[in-house]
Amino acid sequence: MLKQQMIEENKIKGGHIIDCSKVSMRFGKIMALDEVDLRVEYGENYGLLGPNGAGKTTLIRILCGLLKPTSGTAIVLGRKMPDRRNNASIGYMTQMDALYNDLTIRENVRFFASIYGLRGHERERRIDEILEVTALSDRQHSVVSTISGGMRKRASIACALVHRPRLLFLDEPTVGVDPKLRCDLWKYFHELNSEGVTLVVSTHVMDEAEHCNRLAFIREGKKLIEGTPAELKAFTSCENLESAFMKFSEAER
Numbered sequence: 001m002l003k004q005q006m007i008e009e010n011k012i013k014g015g016h017i018i019d020c021s022k023v024s025m026r027f028g029k030i031m032a033l034d035e036v037d038l039r040v041e042y043g044e045n046y047g048l049l050g051p052n053g054a055g056k057t058t059l060i061r062i063l064c065g066l067l068k069p070t071s072g073t074a075i076v077l078g079r080k081m082p083d084r085r086n087n088a089s090i091g092y093m094t095q096m097d098a099l100y101n102d103l104t105i106r107e108n109v110r111f112f113a114s115i116y117g118l119r120g121h122e123r124e125r126r127i128d129e130i131l132e133v134t135a136l137s138d139r140q141h142s143v144v145s146t147i148s149g150g151m152r153k154r155a156s157i158a159c160a161l162v163h164r165p166r167l168l169f170l171d172e173p174t175v176g177v178d179p180k181l182r183c184d185l186w187k188y189f190h191e192l193n194s195e196g197v198t199l200v201v202s203t204h205v206m207d208e209a210e211h212c213n214r215l216a217f218i219r220e221g222k223k224l225i226e227g228t229p230a231e232l233k234a235f236t237s238c239e240n241l242e243s244a245f246m247k248f249s250e251a252e253r
């Protein structure tokens, strides 16, 4: 769908693609998320920053419907999560890849396509298309346990995108990826974004964070600040996001 149409849709609904209010998640004694408010507009490329253990993956898992928050509400695409009706609209590339080692690349992508309800010729056509886009056509019959780390990343992206989601969560998408592939992947993410796909990306790579139109900095389960990359740098009087990240990480609570 075109970005403009998405934005129009947003206006009609008068809402956000993601609307979290006071979302908390407790794992025993650990408060992974503590009353997080988060609003993402249709068509945004939104970044989640924060130190290890800050709660980024937990938040993404709640937004995908894989975890039910302990309290608060997470509304995605107008539905309170978790809601299975959103499955077809959401893609999730996990931090640790979720591939089956004993299956080939194509079999993995087919497995995810089937979960999302794709069948028959349409399914095979979409698989061909996404394998082409991720430059995996030549290696599609390789068993996953035998492929390189970069190929695993691309295969994970293929699995997350085969059903053409309108909302895509990328949890540290380019860890262990060489600079050329990183550049290619970001080009592709930008293309998706310009076609109207909303992106939510968690990253520790600050030049990657510069690609996002807005960023939230999360620490110890709380959203400390939110803004454009320029706003975050201006707020901390830092020239780059790397230094801003350090300041936010060390700031007194």
Ligand SMILES: Nc1ncnc2c1ncn2[C@@H]1O[C@H](COP(=O)(O)OP(=O)(O)OP(=O)(O)O)[C@@H](O)[C@H]1O
Binding pocket: 027, 030, 031, 032, 050, 051, 052, 053, 054, 055, 056, 057, 058, 059, 095
């Ligand atoms: N299923 C779980 N059971 C118990 N604790 C959990 C579980 N999932 C996450 N946690 C805890 O919640 C906190 C937040 O973890 P989370 O994975 O969301 O952090 P993160 O910001 O994604 O970190 P990283 O940058 O290292 O990926 C951590 O203390 C983690 O150990």
Ligand SMILES: [Mg+2]
Binding pocket: 056, 057, 058, 095, 171
């Ligand atoms: Mg994480």
